[in-house]
Amino acid sequence: MEIIIVGGGKIVYFLAKNFLAKGYQVSVINKDQDYCINLAKKLNAVIIHGDGSKLNYLEQARASRADAILALTDNDPDNLYICQLAQREFEIPKTFSVINNPDNEEIFKNLGVDTIFNTTKLISLLIEQRVETTDVNNLLSIEEGRLNLSQVILKEGSPVLGKKLKELNLPDEIVFGCVIRGEEVVIPKGSTKLLENDKVLIITLPQRQAEAFDVLTGEE
Amino acid sequence: MYILIIGCGRTGSYLANLLSKEEENVVVIDKDATSFEELSAEFTGFTVEGDATEIEVLKDAKLAKADSVVVTTDDDNVNAMIAQIASELYQVPKVLVRVLDSQKEVIYKELDVITMTPTSLLVDKFKDEIVRSV
Numbered sequence: 001m002e003i004i005i006v007g008g009g010k011i012v013y014f015l016a017k018n019f020l021a022k023g024y025q026v027s028v029i030n031k032d033q034d035y036c037i038n039l040a041k042k043l044n045a046v047i048i049h050g051d052g053s054k055l056n057y058l059e060q061a062r063a064s065r066a067d068a069i070l071a072l073t074d075n076d077p078d079n080l081y082i083c084q085l086a087q088r089e090f091e092i093p094k095t096f097s098v099i100n101n102p103d104n105e106e107i108f109k110n111l112g113v114d115t116i117f118n119t120t121k122l123i124s125l126l127i128e129q130r131v132e133t134t135d136v137n138n139l140l141s142i143e144e145g146r147l148n149l150s151q152v153i154l155k156e157g158s159p160v161l162g163k164k165l166k167e168l169n170l171p172d173e174i175v176f177g178c179v180i181r182g183e184e185v186v187i188p189k190g191s192t193k194l195l196e197n198d199k200v201l202i203i204t205l206p207q208r209q210a211e212a213f214d215v216l217t218g219e220e
Numbered sequence: 221m222y223i224l225i226i227g228c229g230r231t232g233s234y235l236a237n238l239l240s241k242e243e244e245n246v247v248v249i250d251k252d253a254t255s256f257e258e259l260s261a262e263f264t265g266f267t268v269e270g271d272a273t274e275i276e277v278l279k280d281a282k283l284a285k286a287d288s289v290v291v292t293t294d295d296d297n298v299n300a301m302i303a304q305i306a307s308e309l310y311q312v313p314k315v316l317v318r319v320l321d322s323q324k325e326v327i328y329k330e331l332d333v334i335t336m337t338p339t340s341l342l343v344d345k346f347k348d349e350i351v352r353s354v
Contacts, residue, residue, distance in 0.1 A: 053297050055323055077273050081297040084327055103275050111304055 004061045006052030006082050007072030008035050016045050027061035053081040063090035071097040076104050083113045136213050148206050152216045154198045159218040166190035170215055173208045177201040224286040226272045226302055227293035231318060233258035235290060240265050247281050272302050288314040296324040303333050
C-alpha cells in the first residue's frame with residue numbers, strides 16, 4: 001500500500017509513523033522546510049518540501065502509483081484541490097480529506113472527494129455525547145443519516161429489565177448491535193437477558209428510532 | 221444581467237466598475253472591506269464582505285440567481301473551489317476564472333468554466349510581437 005499525506009503537525013507525523021509500522025509506503029508533502037527536515041530525521045518515509053496542490057510535487061511523491069491520498073491541511077480549498085488533482089491527473093483510487101468548515105462536507109462530497117473527516121462536527125458531537133445527561137445518545141449517523149447507531153442506558157424502571165431479547169416487542173427495523181455490561185461486551189442473542197445499567201447499542205432507521213427508545217426506556 | 225464578482229483586487233474592481241457603467245447588476249464579494257475602495261464613485265452595485273469559500277457568504281450574495289460569476293481572488297485553489305461550487309453545484313450559466321499559475325488550469329479540463337491565465341496571454345502576445353517584428 002502506498003499512501004501520500006499532504007499536511008503537517010503532530011497528526012501527520014503520528015499517522016505516517018502508524019502507516020510505516022504497518023509496512024505501508026508513505027510520502028509526506030509539506031510547504032514548511034523546517035517541518036520536512038525534522039520529519040525526515042524521524043521517519044523512514046519520502047518527505048517532500050513543496051505545495052501538495054501542484055502537479056510536480058505529487059509526481060515526486062509517485063502519485064500515479066499511490067493507493068490513497070490524505071489531504072490534511074487546515075485550508076479547505078487546498079484540501080479540495082489536492083484531492084481533485086490526485087483523482088483527475090493521477091487516478092489515485094481513494095481520496096481522504098479533512099474539512100475545517102463543517103458546511104463544506106456536502107460540497108466536498110458532491111465534488112468527488114471519497115471520504116471526508118468533518119473534524120468540527122465530530123468534536124462537537126463527541127462533546128455533546130459526554131455532556132448529554134439523558135439515557136439516550138445518538139452515536140453515529142451513517143450514509144447521511146439514513147441509518148443511526150445509538151446507545152441507550154437501561155435505568156431502573158425500564159420495562160425491559162430482566163427480559164430476554166426475544167421477549168421484547170421491538171419493531172423489525174431495529175437491530176441490537178451489542179450490550180455493554182460494565183467492562184464486558186456481550187454480543188446479544190435471543191436468550192440474552194437485559195439488566196439494569198446495561199448500555200445497549202442499537203442500529204435503526206431514523207424514523208423508527210423514537211419507537212425503539214420508548215420500548216427500551218419505558219417513556220412515551 | 222446579474223453578475224457576481226468574487227475578489228475585488230485590481231481585476232475584480234476594474235471589471236465591476238466597467239460592468240456597472242454598462243448598467244449591469246453587479247455584486248462584489250471580498251473578505252477585506254478596504255478593497256471596496258477600488259470601486260469607482262459611479263459604481264451602483266452592492267458589496268458583500270466575507271470569505272466566498274463559506275457557502276453562507278455565496279448564498280447571501282444570491283449565487284443561485286447569478287447569470288455570470290467571475291472568480292478573481294489571488295489564490296488559485298480558492299478560485300477552483302468557488303468556480304466549481306458555482307458551475308457544478310449551482311449551475312450558474314457562465315463561470316469565468318482567472319488562473320494565476322498556468323499548471324493549475326488542469327482542474328478545469330472537464331468543466332464548463334472559462335479560464336484566463338494572464339501570464340499566458342501576456343507571453344503569447346509578447347512572443348507574437350517579437351516574432352512578427354523580426
